[in-house]
Amino acid sequence: MSRTGRLGRVHAARTLGEPEAAASGLPDPGLRDSPAVDRTPTSRLALGVFGGCRRDGAWVVPPRFTAWSMWGGGRLDLTEARFAARETVIRAVALWGGTGIVVPDDIDVEVRGLGLFGVFGGCRARGAGRPGAPRVVVKGLALFGAVVVKSPRGVR
Structure with a gap:
């Protein structure tokens, strides 16, 4: 999914589950390398x-x-x-x-x-x-x- 498409889905979200779905496929945040x-x-x-x-x-x-x-x-x-x-x-x-x-x-x-x-x-x-x-x-x-x-x- 493109960055603008993902951000558009996050901004258009109306329920708590919609931003989570837009974030699927992203790496887990962690400490510095x-x-x-x-x-x-x-x-x-x-x-x-x-x-x-x-x-x-x-x-x-x-x-x-x-x-x-x-x-x-x-x-x-x-x-x-x-x-x-x-x-x-x-x-x-x-x-x-x-x-x-x-x-x-x-x-x-x-x-x-x-x-x-x-x-x-x-x-x-x-x-x-x-x-x-x-x-x-x-x-x-x-x-x-x-x-x-x-x-x-x-x-x-």
């Missing part, structure tokens, strides 16, 4: 020195990624990212700077690092992601700076 892929990673490093760095959109995260912010800021957004491995380790270092990492709700995240005269944290109380989802471990150091891991709901 598999976040683990076998493609080549897009980049392995995000570096912000006396400035900023940003990595977002559709990109492939390698098994080991380094985010370095020194007298500047950085942002990693993993909400549209795909992962080259089931477990990814992100080493985040913030020296007199800050790094924000946004992680999707459907992956397992572990945050462990040291905040020395700074902050290293976020998402500690969050449970595991959906079964078979990738696991992201964020570790590193925040010295007079901050590394903060958030879900997309916590980002404004």
